[in-house]
Amino acid sequence: MEDPVEDNKNRMKRSLKTRHLSMIALGGSIGTGLFVASGSAISTAGPGGALVAYIAIGTMVYFLMTSLGEMATYLPVSGSFAAYATRFVDPALGFAMGWNYWFNWAITVAVDISTVSLIMHFWLPNVPGWIFSIIALILIFTINAISVSSFGETEYWLAIIKVVTVLIFLVIGLMSIIGIMGRPGTGLKYWNYRSGPFVNGIPGILSVFVVAGFSFQGTELIGITAGESATPEKSIPKAIHQVFWRILIFYIFSILVISLIIPYTSPTLLGSSAKDIAISPFTVVFQRAGLAGAASIMNAVILTSVISSANSGMYASTRMLYSMSLQGYAAKSFGLANKRGIPIFSLLLTTLISALTFLTSFFGPKLYLFLVSASGLTGFIAWIGIAISHYRFRRAFIKQGHKLSELRYHAQLFPFGPLLALVLCILVIIGQNLKSFADFDWMSIGVTYLSIPLFLILFLYYKLRYRTTLIPLSKVDLKSTIRDDELKQNKA
Numbered sequence: 001m002e003d004p005v006e007d008n009k010n011r012m013k014r015s016l017k018t019r020h021l022s023m024i025a026l027g028g029s030i031g032t033g034l035f036v037a038s039g040s041a042i043s044t045a046g047p048g049g050a051l052v053a054y055i056a057i058g059t060m061v062y063f064l065m066t067s068l069g070e071m072a073t074y075l076p077v078s079g080s081f082a083a084y085a086t087r088f089v090d091p092a093l094g095f096a097m098g099w100n101y102w103f104n105w106a107i108t109v110a111v112d113i114s115t116v117s118l119i120m121h122f123w124l125p126n127v128p129g130w131i132f133s134i135i136a137l138i139l140i141f142t143i144n145a146i147s148v149s150s151f152g153e154t155e156y157w158l159a160i161i162k163v164v165t166v167l168i169f170l171v172i173g174l175m176s177i178i179g180i181m182g183r184p185g186t187g188l189k190y191w192n193y194r195s196g197p198f199v200n201g202i203p204g205i206l207s208v209f210v211v212a213g214f215s216f217q218g219t220e221l222i223g224i225t226a227g228e229s230a231t232p233e234k235s236i237p238k239a240i241h242q243v244f245w246r247i248l249i250f251y252i253f254s255i256l257v258i259s260l261i262i263p264y265t266s267p268t269l270l271g272s273s274a275k276d277i278a279i280s281p282f283t284v285v286f287q288r289a290g291l292a293g294a295a296s297i298m299n300a301v302i303l304t305s306v307i308s309s310a311n312s313g314m315y316a317s318t319r320m321l322y323s324m325s326l327q328g329y330a331a332k333s334f335g336l337a338n339k340r341g342i343p344i345f346s347l348l349l350t351t352l353i354s355a356l357t358f359l360t361s362f363f364g365p366k367l368y369l370f371l372v373s374a375s376g377l378t379g380f381i382a383w384i385g386i387a388i389s390h391y392r393f394r395r396a397f398i399k400q401g402h403k404l405s406e407l408r409y410h411a412q413l414f415p416f417g418p419l420l421a422l423v424l425c426i427l428v429i430i431g432q433n434l435k436s437f438a439d440f441d442w443m444s445i446g447v448t449y450l451s452i453p454l455f456l457i458l459f460l461y462y463k464l465r466y467r468t469t470l471i472p473l474s475k476v477d478l479k480s481t482i483r484d485d486e487l488k489q490n491k492a
Contacts, residue, residue, distance in 0.1 A: 013148055013341030014230045020152035021229060021239040024312065025065075025222040027159030029247050030166065031305040033215025035298065038255055039262070039269035039281035041211045045204035047259030048197025053208035054215075054251045060424045061216045062244040063417030064383055067390035068223040069240045070411040074393075076236075078227030079323020081220065081382060084389040086327055087477050088396060090470050092463035097385045098324040100455050104378030105317035106350050107371050110357035112310035113137050119303045123296070133358060136307060141351050144314045147340050148228045151315050158308040165301045166250050169282055172289045173257035181289045199264060206431050213428045215251070217379040218309070219243065220386065224316050227323075228341070233408045261285055314350060321346040370450075377432065377451035383425045387418040396476035 016024075041050040068081065077083050079098060086094025116136040117129025143154050175181040198204065222239055229235045258281040262269060268284050280302075286294035322343035325335030334346045360368040394414055397407075404410060411417055429452070436444035462468065 014228055015147065015149045015341070016152045016225050016229045016235070018231070018235040018238055020156055021222055021225055021235045022242050023156045023159035024152070024225055025219050025239055025243040026246055027155055027162060027218075027308050027312070029061075029216045029219050029243075030159070030162045030250060031215075031218075031309055032302060033211070033217075034166070034251060034254060035282050035302055035305065036280045037211050037215065038251070039258060041208045042255060042259050042262075042264050042281075043266075043269040044200065044211075045208040046197045046199035046264050047255070049199060049201075049205045050208055050255050050259070051197075051252060053205050054212045054255060055248070057209060057212035057216060057424070057428075058244075058248045058251060060421050061219055061247075062240075063412060064386055064421040065219055065222065065240045065244065066409075066411040067414075067418050067421070068220060068386050069236045069409050070407060071390055071393055072223050072226035072236050073233050073409040074407060076226035076229060076232040077323060078224060078319040079321075080223040080226050081386045081389060082320060082329075083323055083327060084393065085385050088389045088392040088471070089385075090463070090468050091466070092459050092468045093385060093388075094327065095324075095329050095462040096455055096459035097382060098320055098327075098329055099458055100378050100451070101382050102317045102320040102324070102350070104375040104382075104451075105313040105320070106353040107357055107375040109137075109140070109310050109313040109317070109350070109354040110361075111372060112306050112313065113140075113354070113358055114361055115306045116303065116310075119299055119306060122299045130362070136310065137351070137355060137358070140307070140310050140314050141347070143311055144318060144347055145342060145344070147342065151311065154311055155308060158304050158311070161301060161304045162308075163246075163250075165282075165298075166254060169285065170253055170257060172291070173254075173261060173285050176285065176289050177257065177260050197259075206427070209424070209428050210431055213380060213425075216247070218312060219247075220379070220382060221312055221316055223386070224319050227319065237409045258285065261288065314347070314354070317350045318343055318347045321350060369447075373447045374450045374454055377429055377449065378455075380425050380429050381451060381455055384422060387421040387425070391415060391418045391422075392471075392473070392476065393478075396473040397478060399473040400476070400478060402478070 038050070041053065044050075045053060071084050072080055075084065075087075082094045082098030082101065084094075085097050113133040113136045114129075117132045120127070120132040121129060143150050172181060200207070222236060222243070226232050226236060258269075262281055262284055269281060280298055282301075283294050283298045286297065291297070321330055321334050322337070324330040325332060325343075325346070334343065334349065336345060337343045357368065357371055360371065390411060394411070397404075429449075433444060433448040435441075436448060
């Protein structure tokens with residue numbers, strides 16, 4: 001098995017800057033989860049319940065990112081967490097995580113380009129949707145094929161659009177609350193209505209954990225970018241701290257503003273997808289403030305969010321396939337990069353799978369729904385793998401006589417951080433569809449939790465075929481790969 005980092009040093013281009021990394025992680029978590037589904041969260045758990053859920057999941061994601069940051073600054077590789085699972089836990093876990101994550105993002109690209117057609121239908125209802133989807137796929141492929149810098153710059157500016165939108169929303173929302181602009185909101189009096197801010201109690205909060213968890217999906221991309229970061233030892237820690245506070249502030253203040261303007265009993269909060277843009281809480285608040293064309297503006301913002309998600313998905317899946325090839329989990333051709341540092345064969349296969357998945361939405365809708373369901377929980381499975389890998393990495397680091405001072409970045413509150421992430425991720429996975437268990441709806445259970453048996457099949461296949469075992473802490477490979485000469489070169 002080749003050392004992926006040795007190959008990264010020779011083939012990948014370390015062109016991503018700190019601002020790129022910050023916006024990639026930030027942009028990955030600000031999208032339809034905030035612009036649309038946040039209203040559904042308030043409706044389900046009440047304003048207080050939604051705040052508690054997002055704060056809890058946001059805090060968990062922060063610990064998870066610091067865990068990933070500690071490993072990524074020590075071992076900066078593309079497809080990072082699959083490589084970490086291979087090194088620090090069990091090769092079978094790395095194999096299963098890598099293929100599962102690649103599959104998830106390849107399917108997600110297909111879902112996103114399908115969503116593009118729904119969004120464009122808002123403006124051009126008479127144009128066939130597949131035309132817009134094909135244009136979006138070609139655009140995303142081109143961005144990723146040019147260079148890693150083109151990917152980073154695209155994500156940077158798409159994220160800027162989302163950030164500016166949220167800031168404008170907060171300002172207008174605050175002005176509406178105090179009566180300076182538009183009709184005053186009626187949400188405040190509902191904080192004490194019936195059950196007050198916690199409508200459905202603990203069950204309501206737990207159900208919003210699922211919504212919040214999906215909203216924060218994509219923050220782990222910062223680990224994928226480590227292999228192409230110009231200064232990973234500086235960029236990753238800085239990006240982690242910036243992104244945590246920005247995400248938490250954006251989500252918490254946005255939910256607070258929405259809940260103070262729109263009653264949690266309002267049917268306009270029930271939308272949860274891009275097709276519900278007309279009743280997005282952001283749209284409603286802008287309309288109350290008298291902003292002309294609020295729905296069109298938010299539709300355009302959500303379009304940038306979906307394109308950003310597809311762009312990130314194409315990048316993440318391509319790098320994961322590249323990394324797996326270098327580890328011997330995929331054909332060697334997928335580990336080849338062109339002169340611009342792009343793993344072109346990995347990019348081509350990912351694009352092909354995304355295109356074929358998109359086609360199934362027309363010719364085999366049942367197969368399409370099956371594929372989407374099969375990728376549903378993959379992000380949470382990846383988070384569990386990150387938490388386990390970091391717990392094992394830190395224990396092995398101490399076991400082999402190393403000192404924490406040797407690490408360029410320290411994760412916060414070890415071992416509490418990874419253990420909290422592990423427990424909450426398991427709770428979120430279990431809580432995906434508890435109602436189906438109560439109703440003994442086995443079909444619904446199968447559709448919701450399909451990702452889990454598929455992950456286990458991959459894990460058991462590799463484990464039984466190659467008879468892998470849990471790597472003893474004393475034998476974990478802790479060879480650091482950011483060499484002094486490379487650090488000096490990065491600082492120059």
